[in-house]
Amino acid sequence: MPNVAGGVPYETVIFDMDGTLVDTLCMTVGAIAAHAPQCGLRVLSREEILPAIGFGNEEFYRALYPEADERQRRRIEALVEAGELAIGRTLGEKILFDGVVPMLRCLQDAGIRLVIASTATRAHVEGCLGIGGILPFFREIACGELDKTDMVRRLCRGRSAVVGDSVKDVVAAHQNGLAALGAGFGYAREGGAAFDAIFDTPKTLLCALTGKSQPIAL
DSSP states (O other), rough: OOOOOOSOOOSSSEEEEEETTBOOHHHHHHHHHTTTTGGOOOOOOHHHHGGTSOOHHHHHHHOOOOOOOOOHHHHHHHHHHHHHHHHHHHHGGGGGTTTHHHHHHHHHHOOOOOEEEEOOOHHHHHHHHHHHTTTGOOOOOEEEEEEEHHHHHOOOOOOOEEEESSSSHHHHHHTTEEEEETTTTTTHHHHOOOOEEEEHHHHHHHHHHOOSSSSOOO
């Protein structure tokens, strides 16, 4: 298991976005409810959508609608992606999990390099980060690829860790010899992934990433 002990700060933190920084379901559930019927597809519940969060678009819509044909999937993909961002713009910073902004600010102030690795499209990733007001925190964004392991490999600099919420994040971290840290304040506890450690709040995650043993005021 990679070393996740405190006391030594990380130099690079590779964040997943959906379900880790952004409460994606607050947008996706509504967007699917609004657009699925016009595509001839049924409306799905939060519980049905959650297991597919973190997949690239093609995998995501195949997982949600295995019975759909390619035309239907292409149509709902376009409608939902636009619908998510429209809902997000009405919510603003509320699309982020509580405490994410001050955590990122403290990490940046500590000189830690912050980057994003997401299988979602660039339009979705940059749209959500922009709506949440956190796009400027990230030095680099890798997205739109099915293989997160390769993205993580390219983003590593110095002592690095992956922070995420799904099995894909754990696999990408461990295949690169990195610690896999779960966003328990996000969806990490709901996905059943075997993280090296799970943090219930951004504050406790911040302590681990900066090597602090005592809680940090956010």
